[in-house]
Every structure is written in structure tokens, then in C-alpha cells.
Amino acid sequence: xxxxxxxxxxxxxxxxxxxxxxxxxxxxxxxxxxxxxxxxxxxxxxxxxxxxxxxxxxxxxxxxxxxxxxxxxxxxxxxxxxxxxxxxxxxxxxxxxxxxxxxxxxxxxxxxxxxxxxxxxxxxxxxxxxxxxxxxxxxxxxxxxxxxxxxxxxxxxxxxxxxxxxxxxxxxxxxxxxxxxxxxxxxxxxxxxxxxxxxxxxxxxxxxxxxxxxxxxxxxxxxxxxxxxxxxxxxxxxxxxxxxxxxxxxxxxxxxxxxxxxxxxx
Amino acid sequence: xxxxxxxxxxxxxxxxxxxxxxxxxxxxxxxxxxxxxxxxxxxxxxxxxxxxxxxxxxxxxxxxxxxxxxxxxxxxxxxxxxxxxxxxxxxxxxxxxxxxxxxxxxxxxxxxxxxxxxxxxxxxxxxxxxxxxxxxxxxxxxxxxxxxxxxxxxxxxxxxxxxxxxxxxxxxxxxxxxxxxxxxxxxxxxxxxxxxxxxxxxxxxxxxxxxxxxxxxxxxxxxxxxxxxxxxxxxxxxxxxxxxxxxxxxxxxxxxxxxxxxxxxx
Numbered sequence: 001x002x003x004x005x006x007x008x009x010x011x012x013x014x015x016x017x018x019x020x021x022x023x024x025x026x027x028x029x030x031x032x033x034x035x036x037x038x039x040x041x042x043x044x045x046x047x048x049x050x051x052x053x054x055x056x057x058x059x060x061x062x063x064x065x066x067x068x069x070x071x072x073x074x075x076x077x078x079x080x081x082x083x084x085x086x087x088x089x090x091x092x093x094x095x096x097x098x099x100x101x102x103x104x105x106x107x108x109x110x111x112x113x114x115x116x117x118x119x120x121x122x123x124x125x126x127x128x129x130x131x132x133x134x135x136x137x138x139x140x141x142x143x144x145x146x147x148x149x150x151x152x153x154x155x156x157x158x159x160x161x162x163x164x165x166x167x168x169x170x171x172x173x174x175x176x177x178x179x180x181x182x183x184x185x186x187x188x189x190x191x192x193x194x195x196x197x198x199x200x201x202x203x204x205x206x207x208x209x210x211x212x213x214x215x216x217x218x219x220x221x222x223x224x225x226x227x228x229x230x231x232x233x234x235x236x237x238x239x240x241x242x243x244x245x246x247x248x249x250x251x252x253x254x255x256x257x258x259x260x261x262x263x264x265x266x
Numbered sequence: 267x268x269x270x271x272x273x274x275x276x277x278x279x280x281x282x283x284x285x286x287x288x289x290x291x292x293x294x295x296x297x298x299x300x301x302x303x304x305x306x307x308x309x310x311x312x313x314x315x316x317x318x319x320x321x322x323x324x325x326x327x328x329x330x331x332x333x334x335x336x337x338x339x340x341x342x343x344x345x346x347x348x349x350x351x352x353x354x355x356x357x358x359x360x361x362x363x364x365x366x367x368x369x370x371x372x373x374x375x376x377x378x379x380x381x382x383x384x385x386x387x388x389x390x391x392x393x394x395x396x397x398x399x400x401x402x403x404x405x406x407x408x409x410x411x412x413x414x415x416x417x418x419x420x421x422x423x424x425x426x427x428x429x430x431x432x433x434x435x436x437x438x439x440x441x442x443x444x445x446x447x448x449x450x451x452x453x454x455x456x457x458x459x460x461x462x463x464x465x466x467x468x469x470x471x472x473x474x475x476x477x478x479x480x481x482x483x484x485x486x487x488x489x490x491x492x493x494x495x496x497x498x499x500x501x502x503x504x505x506x507x508x509x510x511x512x513x514x515x516x517x518x519x520x521x522x523x524x525x526x527x528x529x530x531x532x
Contacts, residue, residue: 099489
């Protein structure tokens, strides 16, 4: 627990500083996270006999970071289809490769790399959204842990994540619904001086979805870990496991926040 | 051969009419092609024991078509990440599903659906690009067939596509290089009255890449068919096989043309 707190005490200020500087500093942080996470996910998949063209995944991480820095969604999209066009044919061109390998590589291009790219896209819309996505993940996780500890009775998903309970999941979702909607509404009021019914409802919906998708993101990562028969993606962050273990929920919540923010709904 | 020509005589004018009307008419054509191709690809994969959430793939085809009609790359990108966020968790939420099924569904969202979406994106930039992408596929295929027939000696890829020869591949690439670069340069001259060195070189590069990627696209589809142990994706187009068999090369060439066109290079 002590190691865990010390790691958090290093990590949180680091992320906050990168967010304050913003722009290229934040994008470089995300690029580094992407590179590490790609190595973690591809080596995890390898343990389940799912091979990837992991070098291509690393190159895509760099290319995607450049695309979101100099461009926008359009450039990230173009980078993705370009890499799909390179990756899929390698399945039959390279010796010892197969379709599974090509498709797995495309999967890793999306999870985690493209979803991490969404962090940079969200950052360019405003730090408010990054904080909403990241805080949802932390709040859901923490609230689910404590609700589960004191009230937990029914197992949520015994096969994938045996310690999670239905009561914990509800507690996590409710806490996020309350805190993130209040946060979003307050941000709007502070920034524009007013808030309408539409924005209020939109933040309530976003907060509700974040509380649900934070847990789904967590379970999805656990599901991959179970398939690959590993406990953590790596042990690079003392007390926390791998980078991917740390970002699993936020990878999903940021998409929710981003979709609403990019449409101008929140 | 007669059936093949009659089918072409129906298909080509249909595509040309949709292209002349453009906009929503063209997008509806692509949406229909996407729906049929998704059914073809998912049922082919099923024969190789690769199951998909094919209903979700059909819904994505409709959503992607709406996204490109009302929006742009940004909207297609948002639609894609939204569907990824829905699809991946179903791998562990739905009974009888697994990670392979989720990943295969995401694969089909990209191939063919998102690549077909690129046709609509290219159409919004100008019919010149659609014609370049589609003509590359036809020219490469035809020139490779005849060059291979008269000069073909060495097998190109005996396991995937036993009838193709190295000589045919070179013939196909050279024909496309010549015809598409001339076409592109002429289009530019007719439309702007002049052409610079940069645009000339760009069209030569595009034409060269199209001649190569048309064949790679063809081989990739053949590779999937070999894995699924089928000859054609379906027999919906008499004499030609399935819709996917007809668009396999163009799915790849359109990405090449689009990437250059969207960057304003051609």
C-alpha cells in the first residue's frame, strides 16, 4: 500500500504538470504511455499465442502522436487507415505471419494507441475533458473498492475479476454520476457564467456513462489479462503494475467524454 | 464470359450514374455495397470458424454511411471509436462470445466498411479521385490478366492465387502507372489550365502505388478466401462472384488516392 501511494504521489503531479503545460508536452506524455502500453499489450498477447507485428505498432504509436499534434481527428483517421493498408497485407507477405497476426496488430493499433490518441484530441478541446475522463476512472475505481469492501455480497464477474461485487459496481457508478456531473456543471458555470438544461442533462448522461464504462474498461483489460494468464501487464509502476493496468478505465471514459465534447454537447 | 460482360454492362452504367448524381445517391450506393460486403465477409469468416457480431457490423455500415454523408473524416472516426467501445466489451459480456469474436468484428468494421467509407470521403473531394481509384483496379486487373496470359512464366503467389504470374503483376503495375498518371495529369491540366512539377511527380507516385496496391488488395481478398476455403465471396453478381470480389482492389487503391488527395498533393 505504501509503495502504491508513493507511486501515485509521483505520477499524479507528473500528469498534472504535463496537463498544465499542455500541447506538445501532454502529447509527448501520451506518446510515451502509448509506447509502453503497446509493449505491454503485445507481450501479454504473445503469452496467449497471439503474435503481432509489434514493431509496426510502435511506429504507429509515434505516427499517431505526430498526427494528433499537428492535426486533428482527420489526421489520426488517415494515419490509421494508412497503417491498416500496410499491416493487413503483411499477413500473407511475411513468412511465418498469418491473418490472425495482422488482425491482432490492427487491434493493438486501436487498443490502446488510437484510444490514447483520443486523450490528445480531448486535450485540444480543453483540460476540463481530460480531467473528467481521468477522474471518472479514479472515482469509479475507488468508490467501487470501498462500497464493495463494506457492502459487497454478490460477485460481479467471478471468472474475469473475482474481487469485484455488484454492490461495488453500483457504488462506483453512483459516485461518478454525482461527482462528475457536479464537476462538469460547475466547470460550465465558472467558464460561461451560466448553464442551460441541455448542458446539465448532457453532463448527467456523460457522468452516468463514465461510471459504467470505467468499469467495463477495467473488466476488458482484466479479460485480456485472464486470456493471457497474467496478473498485471507489467510492473513498471511500483505498486500499480503496468501502465495499461493504470489507464484501462480511462481509455474507455475518455472516448465517452470526447464524443460528447467534440459534438459541442458538453 | 458472356454473363460476365452482361453483368459489367449493367454495373458500370449504374456506378457512373450514381457518380454523376453524386452526394447522397453515391453514398447510398456505397452503403448498399457495404451491407452486402459485410454479409459476404462475415459469412466467409464463419466458414473458417471465425465468428463475428455481424448484426453490429451491419448497424456500423449504416452508421458509417450516415457519418460520411453528414460529416467528414472526423465523424467517421468518431463513429468507429464509438462502435469499438460497444464491440470489445461484448466479447466478455455476451454468453458464447470471446475476444476473437470482438476483434474479428472490429476487423470487419474496418475491412470493408471503413475502407468503403473512404470512397464517400474521396467523392466529396471530387469524382476525379473516385475514377482514379476505381480505374486503377480495373486497369491493373485487366493488364495483369493479358500480360500474364501471353508472357506469364513465373508464379507470383501459388498458394494464394495460383493463376497469377510475376510477369502479369509487372504488366498490371506498368499499365496503371502509365494510364493513371496520364489521366491524373490531364485532369489537372483541364481543370486548372496548368500543372507543376510537384503535381506531376505526385500523380506518378500515386499511379505507381495504385498499380501495386490494386494487386495487394486482390491478393488479400484471395488470402481471406483461401483461409475460409471458398472460391468467391458470393454469387450475387452473375459471372463476377460477390461484391467483395469486385471491390477488393479498389478498397486499397482508393485509400492511396484519398490520402494524397486529402493532403492536397494531387
